[in-house]
Amino acid sequence: xxxxxxIMLGVGFVVLAALCLGGALVAVGVFSRFVVVGALxxxxxxxxxxxxxxxxxLFLLGMSxxxxxxxRGRAKKTAVPLKNPLGEVEISQKAISEFVQRIGKEVEGVExxxxxxxxxxxxxxxxxxxxxxPKGEIPRLxxxxxxxxxxxxxxxxxxxxxREIKVKVAKIL
Numbered sequence: 001x002x003x004x005x006x007i008m009l010g011v012g013f014v015v016l017a018a019l020c021l022g023g024a025l026v027a028v029g030v031f032s033r034f035v036v037v038g039a040l041x042x043x044x045x046x047x048x049x050x051x052x053x054x055x056x057x058l059f060l061l062g063m064s065x066x067x068x069x070x071x072r073g074r075a076k077k078t079a080v081p082l083k084n085p086l087g088e089v090e091i092s093q094k095a096i097s098e099f100v101q102r103i104g105k106e107v108e109g110v111e112x113x114x115x116x117x118x119x120x121x122x123x124x125x126x127x128x129x130x131x132x133x134p135k136g137e138i139p140r141l142x143x144x145x146x147x148x149x150x151x152x153x154x155x156x157x158x159x160x161x162x163r164e165i166k167v168k169v170a171k172i173l
Contacts, residue, residue: 006068007096008063008066009063009067011059012060012063015056015060020108022036026032037057038122052072053099055117071080077093078092078093079092079093080092080093080096080117080119080124082158082159083160084159088173091157093116093117093118093119096124096157097116097117097155098115099152100115100117100126100149100152100153101113101114101115102112103148103149103152104128104130104145104148104149106148107139107141107144107145107148108135109131109132109133109134109135109141110133110141110145111131111133112130112131112170113128113129113130114128114129114130115128115129117126120163122161122163123161123162123163123164124159124162125163125164125165125166126149126165126166127166127168128145128149128165128167128168129168129170130145130167130168130169130170131169131170131171131172132149132169132171132172132173133173134173138169138172142167142169145165145167146165147164149165
């Protein structure tokens, strides 16, 4: 959620809470409804107050229209669906990331491997960030790592469509 959305949401909740509290106090008899009507009538007489009330209520109207649409389509897939004839199977992206980190560290020359997974309809994208030991050639190391990760994802987990495996060498030891 963006910063301005948090501020708008906070202000909206404060105004909504104040209106609800006022309505509840009138309902239980702490305030007479005539007191509320009299206060609103007094506020309405000043042009500046009328403008402020108009802005507040237009703001609330805008929020009620904006917020339901602002969060639509933002949910990321957190699990990778797999084909299985007996039923639906999903493996969490976190579990796959941890698995890739474990098997990637087994490749000689790979140190401090971090993995992240993105799943889409086209396939699985794997992003690896690592520190490399320069004992061997780095291009060979990256090719071997990509091959090992793809083979393990296909054979062990059953992910058929590994679209790409991006590797970022953050540090050479």
